[in-house]
Every structure is written in C-alpha cells, then in structure tokens.
Amino acid sequence: MTIDPLKDFPGYLLHRVSADAMTRLARRLAPLGLRPTEASVLLVIEANPNITQSEIGRMLDIAGANMAPLVARLADRELIEREPVDGRSHGLTLAPAGRELFVQLRNQFKEHEAEILDKLPASRRAAFTKMLRTLWYD
Amino acid sequence: MTIDPLKDFPGYLLHRVSADAMTRLARRLAPLGLRPTEASVLLVIEANPNITQSEIGRMLDIAGANMAPLVARLADRELIEREPVDGRSHGLTLAPAGRELFVQLRNQFKEHEAEILDKLPASRRAAFTKMLRTLWYD
DNA sequence: TATTGTTATACTCTATAACTATA
DNA sequence: TATAGTTATAGAGTATAACAATA
Numbered sequence: 001m002t003i004d005p006l007k008d009f010p011g012y013l014l015h016r017v018s019a020d021a022m023t024r025l026a027r028r029l030a031p032l033g034l035r036p037t038e039a040s041v042l043l044v045i046e047a048n049p050n051i052t053q054s055e056i057g058r059m060l061d062i063a064g065a066n067m068a069p070l071v072a073r074l075a076d077r078e079l080i081e082r083e084p085v086d087g088r089s090h091g092l093t094l095a096p097a098g099r100e101l102f103v104q105l106r107n108q109f110k111e112h113e114a115e116i117l118d119k120l121p122a123s124r125r126a127a128f129t130k131m132l133r134t135l136w137y138d
Numbered sequence: 139m140t141i142d143p144l145k146d147f148p149g150y151l152l153h154r155v156s157a158d159a160m161t162r163l164a165r166r167l168a169p170l171g172l173r174p175t176e177a178s179v180l181l182v183i184e185a186n187p188n189i190t191q192s193e194i195g196r197m198l199d200i201a202g203a204n205m206a207p208l209v210a211r212l213a214d215r216e217l218i219e220r221e222p223v224d225g226r227s228h229g230l231t232l233a234p235a236g237r238e239l240f241v242q243l244r245n246q247f248k249e250h251e252a253e254i255l256d257k258l259p260a261s262r263r264a265a266f267t268k269m270l271r272t273l274w275y276d
Numbered sequence: 277t278a279t280t281g282t283t284a285t286a287c288t289c290t291a292t293a294a295c296t297a298t299a
Numbered sequence: 300t301a302t303a304g305t306t307a308t309a310g311a312g313t314a315t316a317a318c319a320a321t322a
Contacts, residue, residue, distance in 0.1 A: 004197055005185040006178060009247065010263075011159045011254050013270035016199070018156035019290095020274075021149045026311090035311070040144060047143040054280055059142055061154070066313065068282050088280045088321045109147065116149050119273050125148075128269050132151035135257050136158075157313095164288090173288070192303055204290065206305050226298045226303045 021116050028108045032101060033077075037062065038070060039105055042094070045080060046102050050091030074098070159254050166246045170239060171215075175200065176208060177243055180232070183218060184240050188229030212236070 006012040025036050034042070037060075044056050057067045071092070074080045079098035082090035094102060117125045144150040163174050172180070175198075182194050195205045209230070212218045217236035220228035232240060255263045 002189060002193060002197060003185045005181045006198075007271070007275070008267065009251050010267045010270060011156075011163065011251050012178070013267065013274050014152065014156040014159060014254070017270055017273045018149075018152040021152060023290095025149065037312075040150070043143045047141045051140060052280080055140060059140060060144075062312090063314065064279095064281065065283080065315080072282095086280095086322075090281090113147050113149050116152070116273070120269060124269060128266075129146065129148045129151065131258060131262060131266050132148060132155055133145070135155045135254070136151050137145070161313095175289070190303080200289090201291065202302095202304065203292080203306080210305095224299075224303095228304090 021112075024115070025112050028112055029105075032104055032108070034101075034105070038074060039109070041070060041074065042079065042098060042102060042105060043109070045092050045098075046094055049093045050083070050085070052085065052089045052091060054089070056092070159250075162253070163250050166250055167243075170242055170246070172239075172243070176212060177247070179208060179212065180217065180236060180240060180243060181247070183230050183236075184232055187231045188221070188223070190223065190227045190229060192227070194230070 022036060025039075029036060029039050032039075040060060041056055041062075044059060045051060048055075053067045053071045054064060056062070057064055062070070071080070071082075075082055077097070078095050079101060080092050081095045082092055085091045117128070120128055160174060163177075167174060167177050170177075178198060179194055179200075182197060183189060186193075191205045191209045192202060194200070195202055200208070209218070209220075213220055215235070216233050217239060218230050219233045220230055223229045255266070258266055
C-alpha cells in the first residue's frame with residue numbers, strides 16, 4: 001500500500017486541517033456574499049468602531065496594499081462607513097446593512113468554530129485552543 | 139485599546155499558525171529551488187517509488203489539473219523520472235538529482251517541524267500532534 | 277522622515293471546464 | 300463508462316514596488 005510520509009508532521013497536519021476549515025468557512029459565507037477575509041474584517045470593525053484600516057491590517061496581518069481594495073469593496077456595498085479622523089486616516093464603522101449582516105455572520109462563525117472542535121472529545125477542546133494560542137501569540 | 143475578536147476562535151488560530159508555518163517553510167525551501175507543494179510531492183515519491191501522479195493527488199488532495207504542471211516542472215528539472223506502467227499512467231521515482239536533493243529536503247522538514255512544536259512544553263507536543271491527527275483523519 | 281492609503285503587478289495554491297487517450 | 304493526464308482559465312490570498320498626501 002501507499003505510505004503517507006507527511007501524516008506525522010504537525011506542520012502538514014496544521015495545513016490540511018486549516019485548509020479544510022477555510023474551505024468550509026468559505027462555503028458558509030458564500031450565501032452572505034462574503035469571503036473569509038472580508039468577514040473577519042467586519043468582525044474586527046464591529047468590535048472596534050472607528051478603527052482605521054491600517055490598524056486592522058496590523059491586527060490581521062493583511063498588507064496595506066491588500067486592505068485597500070478589500071475595504072473599498074465593503075464600502076461600495078454600503079456594509080461599512082468611512083469617517084475621516086484626520087487628513088489621511090478614516091475611522092471605519094458598520095453601516096446599517098453591515099450591522100444586519102453581522103448578526104448572521106456571528107452565527108455562522110459560531111457554528112463554524114463549534115464544528116471544528118466537534119471531532120475532539122469535549123474535555124480536550126479548551127486545551128487544544130490554548131495550545132494554538134501558545135503557538136500563535138507566543 | 140483595540141480588541142481582537144478572533145483570538146479565541148480555533149479556526150482563526152489554526153489559519154494563522156498554519157499560514158505562518160507555511161511562510162517559514164517556503165523560505166527554508168527557496169534555497170533548494172522548491173516550493174512547499176513540490177517538496178511534499180518529492181517526499182511522497184521517495185516513500186512510494188513508482189507511485190502515479192493521480193495517486194499522489196488523492197493522497198495530498200491536489201487536483202489532477204494542478205498535478206500535471208507540478209510534475210512536469212519536477213521532470214523538466216530531472217528531479218524525477220517517469221516510467222510508463224500502462225498506456226495512460228506513469229510510475230514516478232526520484233532521479234539521481236532528486237535523491238541528492240531529498241537528503242537536504244528531509245533535513246529541512248525535520249528542522250521545520252521541530253521549530254513549530256518548539257513553543258509548546260515538551261510534555262504536550264505529542265498530545266498536540268495527536269489532536270491534529272484526530273481532526274484530520276477523523 | 278514616517279505613516280496612510282492607493283495602484284499596479286506578480287506569485288502560489290486552488291478550482292472548474294473541456295479535452296484526448298486508454299482501461 | 301470510468302480513469303489518467305493535459306490545457307486553459309479564473310479566483311483568492313499574499314507580496315513587492317512605487318507613489319501621493321498628510322503627520
């Protein structure tokens with residue numbers, strides 16, 4: 001039979017588990033007309049009214065060059081509003097349509113995250129998430 | 139201060155940890171002239187001489203349409219050899235240059251994987267990998 | 277000088293459709 | 300009919316370089 005030489009590599013497993021979760025999240029969000037990165041930006045704006053797009057970029061590690069068209073799409077769809085805070089920055093807040101969408105968005109994320117942990121015994125889920133946090137925010 | 143509403147989401151953490159690891163792996167492999175997917179295919183061929191590219195695709199979940207140019211690049215660089223096994227399939231094996239590269243490749247992967255787990259206490263590393271395996275090969 | 281926001285561009289990985297040749 | 304391999308193409312995410320306007 002064929003041998004999978006990668007199946008014990010945590011890096012490979014992280015990649016496969018993450019890629020699978022991202023694909024499922026994308027499918028969940030498609031009916032809302034959102035891609036995963038757009039949805040995560042909306043969650044950040046909701047939690048931080050008047051945040052600027054450069055601050056979001058630093059938080060989510062999205063380069064400014066990539067934030068620009070992403071935010072422009074959300075503004076074009078009137079999901080967010082931009083208010084000048086000084087001559088070069090704009091504070092971002094959810095527009096009415098964005099607040100409406102946010103409720104569905106939050107539910108989809110909640111179900112998605114539960115689905116990921118679902119395969120682990122309930123007693124190990126918190127430990128798993130904590131280890132991931134250790135790896136990320138070391 | 140700004141709030142990160144995603145920091146407790148295992149799906150988001152998986153994505154960030156995985157993306158960071160992939161970026162570091164890509165940097166490690168660049169001096170060898172390989173991208174992560176190319177390197178993983180070489181590891182699979184080394185472990186399974188005469189495997190076909192469709193079998194590799196099923197193992198690594200890479201679509202046939204994407205396997206074709208990937209394998210062609212490796213064959214053009216004479217890292218692998220293709221031997222017909224029937225009228226439509228080719229068995230893939232490492233060519234001499236591929237075997238030479240494989241030694242360095244294996245070392246880079248070993249260091250990479252160790253680096254990922256490095257931030258976890260040694261006593262938790264096996265449990266973490268096992269949980270990832272549970273999530274992947276459920 | 278440094279930062280914010282922007283445009284243009286390219287790369288990697290992935291996804292779909294259509295096709296040929298073989299089993 | 301199903302499978303192996305291929306080509307063309309498009310999408311999403313990311314990366315770099317260059318630039319204007321503002322701090």
